[in-house]
């Protein structure tokens with residue numbers, strides 16, 4: 001059995017982009033851990049920072065518990081995630097805590113600065129976590145660099161509007177109901193997403209994106225992933241193998 005860490009910037013990002021795959025992996029008996037770098041405490045116009053952070057961490061923990069997953073927050077500031085020394089040490093400690101074989105994180109290009117910084121931080125922390133003399137806190141250094149994967153960006157596009165092509169996808173039909181349940185645990189976000197993003201139907205936007213990725217890969221609903229393969233990160237297809245019959249390799253991307 002493997003340990004899989006899904007880590008992203010804010011509560012509910014993982015529910016949009018990877019929770020169906022996590023549900024499938026959890027059903028196979030793998031250990032899932034979910035982490036966010038921030039509590040998403042800026043994600044409200046009706047409650048203050050402290051209350052919003054508390055509410056959103058509780059929602060994230062409730063969503064994770066539906067998978068039987070532990071949840072942890074690195075407590076970096078919302079809209080204050082930067083690729084600097086303090087943040088890299090905090091994220092490295094988080095990865096050492098999770099002791100993952102596989103890490104799935106944010107896309108390097110995405111709509112939100114915290115997402116892009118999270119992607120860089122997690123990438124570099126996967127390396128740093130295996131360096132014993134890089135000290136971060138109580139958690140022990142990892143024995144090896146974990147396999148690293150990127151989720152899709154929100155909406156599947158980079159900042160210039162170009163479509164981001166996934167290496168492979170998970171057919172999430174078997175995990176879709178749980179994914180929807182997990183996103184629904186983020187009760188506080190329905191009003192916020194309507195106000196800030198003009199999206200009246202939080203759950204519907206996730207469903208539409210999952211169907212869109214499904215069309216790209218010839219299945220009903222899917223989540224796309226890319227593997228980070230630069231030196232000295234592991235290049236073997238660990239997540240692909242863990243997905244088993246849910247793995248879909250043949251992308252047939254439609255018009256841009």
Ligand SMILES: [Zn+2]
Nearest residue numbers: 009010013112
């Ligand atoms: Zn986010």
